Amino acid sequence: MSGTFVGMPAFPAAARDAVHDPTLRATLRHATHTIRDKRARAVAELPDWQRLREAGKRVKDHTLRHLDRYLLQLEESVVLAGGTVHWAADADEANRIVADLVKATGEREVVKVKSMATQEIGLNEALAAEGITAYETDLAELIVQLGHDRPSHILVPAIHRNRGEIRDIFRAEMGAWGRPAPDGLGDSPAELAEAARLHLREKFLRARVGVSGANFMVAETGTLVVLESEGNGRMCLTLPETLISVVGIEKTVPTWRDLEIFLQTLPRSSTAERMNPYTSMWTGTADGDGPSVFHLVLLDNGRTDTLADEVGRQALRCIRCSACLNVCPVYERAGGHAYGSVYPGPIGAILSPQLRGTTSEIDASLPYASSLCGACYEVCPVAIDIPEVLVHLRERVARQGGPGHRVEKAAMKAASWAMDRPAVLAAAERAATRTRRLHLARLPGAGAWTAERELPRIPEKSFRDWWKEREE
Amino acid sequence: MNSRDRVLARIRSALAGAPDAPAGPRDYLAAHVPDDPAAVLDLLHENLADYRALVHRTDGAGLPGLLARLLAARGSATVLVPPGLPPQWLAGTAATRVADRAHSTAAELDEVDSVVTGCALAIAETGTIVLDGGPDQGRRRITLIPDHHVCVVRAPEQIVASVPQAMERLDPGRPLTWISGPSATSDIELDRVEGVHGPRTLEVVLVVS
Numbered sequence: 207m208s209g210t211f212v213g214m215p216a217f218p219a220a221a222r223d224a225v226h227d228p229t230l231r232a233t234l235r236h237a238t239h240t241i242r243d244k245r246a247r248a249v250a251e252l253p254d255w256q257r258l259r260e261a262g263k264r265v266k267d268h269t270l271r272h273l274d275r276y277l278l279q280l281e282e283s284v285v286l287a288g289g290t291v292h293w294a295a296d297a298d299e300a301n302r303i304v305a306d307l308v309k310a311t312g313e314r315e316v317v318k319v320k321s322m323a324t325q326e327i328g329l330n331e332a333l334a335a336e337g338i339t340a341y342e343t344d345l346a347e348l349i350v351q352l353g354h355d356r357p358s359h360i361l362v363p364a365i366h367r368n369r370g371e372i373r374d375i376f377r378a379e380m381g382a383w384g385r386p387a388p389d390g391l392g393d394s395p396a397e398l399a400e401a402a403r404l405h406l407r408e409k410f411l412r413a414r415v416g417v418s419g420a421n422f423m424v425a426e427t428g429t430l431v432v433l434e435s436e437g438n439g440r441m442c443l444t445l446p447e448t449l450i451s452v453v454g455i456e457k458t459v460p461t462w463r464d465l466e467i468f469l470q471t472l473p474r475s476s477t478a479e480r481m482n483p484y485t486s487m488w489t490g491t492a493d494g495d496g497p498s499v500f501h502l503v504l505l506d507n508g509r510t511d512t513l514a515d516e517v518g519r520q521a522l523r524c525i526r527c528s529a530c531l532n533v534c535p536v537y538e539r540a541g542g543h544a545y546g547s548v549y550p551g552p553i554g555a556i557l558s559p560q561l562r563g564t565t566s567e568i569d570a571s572l573p574y575a576s577s578l579c580g581a582c583y584e585v586c587p588v589a590i591d592i593p594e595v596l597v598h599l600r601e602r603v604a605r606q607g608g609p610g611h612r613v614e615k616a617a618m619k620a621a622s623w624a625m626d627r628p629a630v631l632a633a634a635e636r637a638a639t640r641t642r643r644l645h646l647a648r649l650p651g652a653g654a655w656t657a658e659r660e661l662p663r664i665p666e667k668s669f670r671d672w673w674k675e676r677e678e
Numbered sequence: 679m680n681s682r683d684r685v686l687a688r689i690r691s692a693l694a695g696a697p698d699a700p701a702g703p704r705d706y707l708a709a710h711v712p713d714d715p716a717a718v719l720d721l722l723h724e725n726l727a728d729y730r731a732l733v734h735r736t737d738g739a740g741l742p743g744l745l746a747r748l749l750a751a752r753g754s755a756t757v758l759v760p761p762g763l764p765p766q767w768l769a770g771t772a773a774t775r776v777a778d779r780a781h782s783t784a785a786e787l788d789e790v791d792s793v794v795t796g797c798a799l800a801i802a803e804t805g806t807i808v809l810d811g812g813p814d815q816g817r818r819r820i821t822l823i824p825d826h827h828v829c830v831v832r833a834p835e836q837i838v839a840s841v842p843q844a845m846e847r848l849d850p851g852r853p854l855t856w857i858s859g860p861s862a863t864s865d866i867e868l869d870r871v872e873g874v875h876g877p878r879t880l881e882v883v884l885v886v887s
Contacts, residue, residue: 233867236867236868237867241868251710252707252710253707254706257703257705257707260702261702261706263702264701264702264703265701268699268700268702270699271693271698271699273693274686277685277686277689293680293681294681295684343875344865345863345865349865362864362865364865364866365868369866369867372866395863395867395869399866399871399874403873403874403875407788410784411783411784424850427851429850435863435864435874436863436874436875436876437874437875437876438874438875440822440855444818444819444822445784445819455685460701462845462850463842465845466841466844467704467706469841470706470841473804479729479858480725480729480804480858481804481806481856481858482858483857483858483859483861483862483876484855484857484858484861484876485854485855485856486853486854486855486856487854487855487856488854489852489853492811492852492853494780494817495811495817495819495853496817496818504685506681510685510688510692511692513693514688514691516696
């Protein structure tokens with residue numbers, strides 16, 4: 207994955223800073239609570255929501271089970287429709303393919319539709335190293351790019367910025383990238399959106415190469431689909447002469463009709479709308495309408511490793527709606543940056559360690575970035591059991607060992623020894639209840655757990671004693 | 679081994695021995711509203727308006743007059759016209775017609791005040807109009823660059839109740855644009871603002887026969 211986040215501290219350290227930033231916490235709380243309430247209302251409009259959810263889950267599982275077959279069908283359909291298909295095993299290969307395609311056009315700049323896949327592979331940085339400038343055109347991505355910042359939310363990458371901060375970024379940075387911010391720019395969202403419109407329009411109207419991802423790819427027809435709100439996506443997908451789409455292999459669905467499920471569940475789950483303002487669907491190239499050259503780059507980059515994990519592969523069902531972020535008590539307090547990846551929140555906590563492996567400190571810490579409350583599973587429109595995968599990944603991390611896990615292992619070993627010996631256990635329980643007034647409220651040597659928690663009080667009598675008395 | 683073969687081989691090895699996963703039932707609803715054209719029309723009207731499209735109703739005879747009034751109210755001196763737009767639709771307006779020629783540049787289209795199109799269909803439950811590049815709609819760019827888009831929907835024949843009903847009628851071979859309300863953003867503190875890059879004003883004319 208991207209080099210952007212290398213060197214990030216592990217989740218607990220990164221989250222501690224965020225938790226102590228009152229502006230960030232207020233901004234995040236406002237945003238996540240607003241969107242989660244709206245989402246619940248949008249979902250309640252559909253009485254068959256659970257059936258749509260099940261259908262989406264089943265279609266995705268079926269596609270993943272036969273992914274080789276559907277990718278080959280997709281490739282054939284795209285080529286028939288006039289496109290060219292490239293396969294990229296990892297980030298470096300995908301970046302090289304895109305850079306070479308851009309260079310072949312003779313252009314030195316590209317306009318970009320917001321795309322998680324291109325962020326994941328660090329495409330902008332890779333293009334910059336080749337002397338190509340990539341302009342992010344989604345408003346939130348523009349805020350992140352101009353602010354020399356990192357995205358902190360899947361859907362609203364600048365969710366951690368309030369309007370005052372955004373105005374300051376526009377005033378200070380727009381001029382270096384093109385049209386400067388208007389004089390006396392205020393901080394109302396309407397004024398800020400207008401400034402972005404003016405700044406980006408000159409880029410759209412002269413752009414000759416567009417780069418996008420896709421929300422879905424239809425194997426049967428070769429159709430690609432992008433959902434968006436602002437129209438920047440439509441600009442990038444239709445005005446340039448060359449369009450390059452970089453898409454994860456898991457975004458495939460078998461049939462045209464399958465889209466009817468996800469076009470109902472994705473907008474309501476992500477922006478809490480019945481439908482997002484704009485959806486573009488294109489099948490190869492169309493005569494005289496839109497780009498005359500279309501390249502599709504199919505991206506693996508860890509997805510086949512994820513597919514190999516029987517429990518963890520369900521993460522590949524993800525349609526990137528971000529509903530799980532907005533309901534997560536941990537995300538709400540820690541913010542997206544703490545997850546050290548372009549995929550924050552509950553889905554990031556299971557996706558990043560699977561795509562990147564669990565060898566780094568941050569990836570090994572992510573399966574623990576959760577209270578396992580289950581809210582993420584409840585809202586997921588494709589029913590990914592995120593808590594199940596988190597526990598599964600914790601097992602993997604625990605097996606590979608580490609300081610915390612050695613203490614835990616020793617404690618568990620002692621406990622299992624005692625539990626195998628009923629007489630010992632009974633004696634220990636009795637001893638514990640009789641000395642209960644002497645016990646500490648906090649356990650020394652286990653600070654990470656007990657610093658924020660009181661130990662439960664030992665009951666007056668052990669269960670065995672209570673049972674015995676009851677029998678008598 | 680090239681990357682195509684490498685990725686395919688990894689997939690096959692990842693799935694070796696995995697249980698079958700049939701696609702499962704489609705027991706969700708084909709539509710969420712009763713099959714009543716008048717109710718479906720009202721729902722479309724309501725949902726379009728809810729996402730801040732300006733909605734008008736007229737009949738075939740009233741259409742040229744209404745379109746002329748909408749363009750005049752906006753002060754539009756020029757209007758983009760797709761090649762197959764019925765000429766009588768714009769019979770009442772004095773605005774200069776601008777054709778979208780193959781060599782028209784995006785910058786030229788940016789100078790035009792308004793665009794008037796038909797549509798492929800409209801979806802009532804979501805308040806969506808769908809364009810498929812047909813002769814009365816033109817290329818995707820002409821409904822994107824001007825700041826004012828007027829879209830004509832013929833009721834009841836172009837209106838479907840739901841997304842599944844729309845999928846049945848659309849041709850994936852054509853470039854499709856689904857539009858639900860004007861361009862909008864919620865990227866700043868999740869406050870919805872209409873109009874960023876696409877037309878800031880969307881007017882939908884429901885022509886009821």
